[in-house]
Amino acid sequence: MKTTILIAAIFFSGMAFAQEKKQDTVKTNNIEGVTMTKQVFKKQSDRFVYDVAASPVAKGNTTFDLLKQTPLLSTTDDKTLKIAGKNNALIFINGRKTNMDAESLTQFLKNTPAENIQKIEVITVPGSEYQVESSDGIINIVLKKKMSDGTSGNMRMSNSQNKYNASNASFSVNYRKDKLGINANLSGGENINPQTYILRNRSGNVQNESVGDIDDPNKNLGGYLNIDYQLTEKSNLALSWNSWANRSYNSTIDLLNTITRYDNNDNLLSTDYTRTKNKENARNYNNSVNLNYELKLDSLGSKFNVNAAYLNYKRFQYSDNNTMISDIAGSNSGFSRTGKKIIQDIPQIINNFSGTVDYIQKFKNDFTFSAGGNFNKTKTDNDTKNYTYDYIYNNAGQLQMIDLTTDPNHFIYDENIYGAYLTLEKKFSDKFSGKIGARYEITNSLGTSDNAKQPEYQRIKRNYNNFLPYLSFNYAINDKNNISYSFSSRMRRPSFWELNPVKNIITQDNYTQNNPFVKASSTYNQELTYMYKNSYFLILNHTYEKDQITQVPLQRSYIDPETNQKRVQLAYIRTNFGDKQEMSAMLGVQKSLFKQYLTLNFNAGVQHNINNGTLNTDPTTGQVFDTYINNRKSTSLVITSNNTLRLDKKKTWFLGVNFFYVDQQQIELGILKDLMSLDLSIKKNWNDWTFAINVNDVLRTNLVEIEDFQSSGNYNYIRNDQYRRNLTVSITYNFGNQKVKKVRDIESASDAIKNRTR
Template sequence: MKKSYYTILLSLLPFIALSQQQRAYKIIGTIADSADQKVVPYATITAVKLPEKSIKKQLAAQADGTFDMPIDSAGEYLLTISALGYRTVSKNVLVEGGHYFNDLGIVPINTNSIELKPVTITAYKPLVKVESDKLVYSVESDLEAKTSNGLEVIKKVPTLVVRPDEKIQVNGSTNVKIYINGRTSSMATKNLGDFLQNTPASLIKSIEVISKPGAKFDAEGTGAIINIVMRKKPIGYSCSLSSSVSFSSSPYARNGLNFTTAFGRFGASINILNKSYYPEEIYDRNIYRENYGDDDQKYTNGVGKVHNRWVMLVPNIDISYDIDTLNLINLSLNSAYNRSKDRYSANVGIENTNNLLQHSYSYNSSYLDLEKELNGSISYQNISKKDKRKILTLSYQIDHLPMELRNEMDIDSIKDYKSAKQISRNNESWTEHTFQVDYTLPLCSKGEVETGSKYISREDRSSSHILDYQYSTNQFVENTGMNNDFSYKQGILAAYLTYSLKIDRLSFKLGLRAEDSKVSCVFTSANTTGFNNSVKELVPSTSISYQLTEGQNLGLSYTKKIKRPSVWHLNPYVDKSDPNNFHSGNPSIKAEHFHSLELSYGSFGQFGNFSISLDYMRSNDGIEQEIKQVDAGTILTTFDNIAKVQNWISSASLMLKIGKDIRLQLSSSVNYNDLENKNTTARGLGYDISSDIEYRIVNGLKFSVSGFYLQEAKSLQSKTSALYYTNFTLKKEFLQKRLIVSLLYSNAFWKHKNTSYEVFDDTFYQVTKEVRQGYLYGFRISYSFGKLENEIKKVVRVINNDDIKGKGK
């Protein structure tokens, strides 16, 4: 390991030496009120190089009004200073060679009541804005975003943590919904890291973090919402191509294309993503089980390997048309093709209490999962001519997901065990139609009402058939007693009303949502009965935000949320395709109800930010796995409403800019879980910590190091081992920042990575261990070209459906 450290340090020495040769110029000063000479905190200062009028630097003054702005080169600059309640001021500054420090002293600015001569430079928005129910990060105000992708820029958003495995956490939880321009996206939801890497940050306007979604959003879900707002795309065209390859146990490749164009009243954007393992991923999977009540079959050991081959293709297109300046139509089409095939081969031995082998067999299975998803939506938006804050939106969305699942199992006896062969086939089709209307009505200059209604119609049709091998006839015969054919229908009618108001430094939003849900399930196969249920819900929410200073906010929110069980949780059919692990749903379980209270504080400035939050969540009917032992060699997993769930979460994040070349980000969360049902209790701590350090060696060359460690809290009947990652990345820009090449080295200190998953009750204990190759290395190349000028509009109110726990299978 010491050799690895020395190698890394020696490789960086030439870059560090080169960076020390380049000394930056500085412009320093203090912003003060021209009337009483009191300092003005957090003013925005922008440096524009003359005569080409290109923006070279932008930052915010400190709380004491001082600023320290590094400048790369000598020359004449136009400095503009803007602050809330003051007129924008411009000042010419001459930075001469050899004079590295340019002290402007006290820079006076005037309040709005004093007229100033108009200036030609526009004030730029602050990077972070906090509203009553959300935090907004302005990507278009981030000068570094022009050469970044979406994944790199989202790391800068306060309260967000991007793990090295590209999952996103908000306040310690990965239970996050992703929206694009206010609507759900199949590409972003299922493949967020890939989607963000394939999206140039220059196309993103802002990123909104809603840690506690209110009544406007579906009542389901206890997690946060991240809404990625794309920029109004200019007239002309822009194209970005990217490709990356990683090498571990097998090559892993992903490729992307992002194309945007507009002409006249039309605009369109196309995004295509492809990724695959080639030829396949290979890793070890070993299973150990101890049965407490059976001395003859006391211990079971299985040693095997998994071979996984996987390919995915996700194209989508978004089209907009301006009927006129007040009326707009958006059309979106998304598709996803996903094919994965797992092969698992193992030798299994069963021993008695004296560790003498009683039974043994070889187990081989092949599992194919094929999904072809199609999603489409159309939205119409009307903006009032008299008051442009009045917005009416009509939307329709359809989701169709056909799935084909096939599992082939072969058990070959080695010692005193019954041989068996089985083929299981499942064809399933999920269809969802959504109709929605939204209306925004301003009541005064600082208050507004939002209201709307939605109807969702869902249908899931499934047909499962089992074929058993008959050794007497040497052929497969259908086992009709294990067939599972059903039709599941759900209808949800919802309406919401929210009222928001801002009074000086105080902002608040109140909301109420009503939902009426009806479910029916009809089984056409034998030995299974259908079920029906109907539930009406009222879901209140409130959020309050108080601005302590220009860059500091205090927030308090309360939300009620529900999680409806999906057909996967409700279907009573017992799936016995795996002879050691049965699965069954529970038609009697009900929706979960969670009450959540959050207190948060944030301090945001140009040189960094700090945020901390405390969250308490409670439920008396949470849905949890219930694991039972059927016999000495088989366990059954089903679901039930446990009696009580309490969860306390404390999370904090810190981002600092050290000088002009170093960005440091640290975050951590600690959660205490208290789970209880009639038979079992589970109490314990879970925690995570992550870090990310980025160093700009020279212009156009960056080096970053990131790490992550996670230990989840123990559940009622399960426990997961810790996850840990490290990443080293070197990024270089070429051809006027159009070509970007990145080198990646992950998990450099581990040849192999071990993970384990434990399940248990009073009658048995089982642990599944997997061993994968640890280190991973690779590269990424992206190239962009094209020129854009004017803007395409986007509908601001669209459909979001996220009301199901574990949607589908």
């Protein structure tokens, strides 16, 4: 269900190695059928390069499967990819960002064959020429280039079982003839995302506990069409269109709430029960189109590139929230006073026009000059309506709804971003190279509300400029030893949904609150890397984030005016919450052993978090809560191991054993308990067919638990089970000329904006 609290807050904010959903967003191409006869992993300038052109782990796999085998990359939910030490991973193809939203990207990664991949580049600290935010990293997939004309494609079907059954299917085709290239994909699926929650919090002498289930049915349909035409020997014109639709009807929350009151000696005084039953219908549509022109200026690789893009995102969310007086069994019969109903209508429409210009000039003395600029104009329309009713029984014993309040809020957010960058890159010798650059960004925004209760809501204007420097160098000490260093400064602008001042109701005393006053945060990244024999590496990373954007749990006790009883309220407030530092040290190895029967990808390291934030007031309403303080430190162990074992000489049978462990660590919501998962897979390649069985979270240990104790005595506990243990069976068929040249993938001008819709 889209109104639930936590997982986005947990993993966007706290975990550098583990990852969760929301946000954000990874994009790639499925790759099927690469056989590893040789394995190369090395550091080049500002990136790690993993040569998989002849890797056995790629044969018959999807792109997503192959990326999980790539050093520094991992996944904890089989949906999103994470770069070690980074908030988010952005997927590029041939140096250009894929133009899809998060849902379609995941399907794209899992439903595209892998034979055509030459190498995978992991850019942990992107240069000034990249439009990225916060500490985002980049995964760049480089496709093989020597491919003939013709037609090829693949069909893939999969079926998964956890608490519920899910199915997905996709069809993709590639066509190239002389100067024309066409690449298209259509995919869809149906699933129910189940979750079980235990939410427990206490303030003073009152404790509230909510226990129950959330079921979120989803139907997805989407695809893309890319057309590339070579105008002349030096110029190309390309058109890209992406579309994705999601329908989530009859999403439900069913929670039994227990309110327990104690005296000053902690003796039980009374216990009350309510039952929350919420239903939500939501649908969203994401369409984008990008026109690209590229002109090659010389044989050295100099070029001029122009993009123009339009993005339209629509989300319609209607929720019916009911909290009824209940008994311990969850029944509300026999009560004269029944409860409340809150109906929420929360639409959001985003329109964005974007443009980028890039000029790259290469010189014969191994010197590269790059300059460019970008423009983004975005309008977000949020016309929220809240209706509150009382449930009562009339004199005839019939249940009635009494209209209490209507609370509309039409919030419009306009934003213009102007950016320019300059980079200078020089290879001084075969051993030493360096790169320096900077971005300058101007952001003008205006948020207006035509019916805001607070005067400060009516017009929220912000104008700010940012200078963002970048520096990196790479030194090859000898054939076996390499050292590199990178520094980067970035901004993290709030997502558009974070700025919409809507309150999402979970229970009568539990809700999330977005915030139009959230301002951009600043992030500074440093990374030092040492590599030995292109197989062993040590990475030291430091990230400092100022005015971090996150969710803060605020509590307060109050007297219910209807019952004159004390209750406790818990609000998850989206806001800027102090500063945060993350320091990590990781040792890793990437090798093929025993005549390439075993492909080993192992990482182990420690991460140290320093949190410093204090909040006691909801900035959207002025409501004062008990002070929440997070000034704690934590040090945790992180282990990731992805291994592929070839079972036969013909390279047709493969066994996969993947494992991760993340020790408990301090995040914004409290102490996140340790996470662990063991995943097994077996794969059979037979001619053009691939058959695979995957079992994720075999030991059922991938459960989220967060616990927080405040010096005031306030307590907060969250346990979330998303039923990660599942069995997936998939069949993939490749047809046609598998050496088809791929369409030139284009980075859309609206990519940076699209990431903020998620």
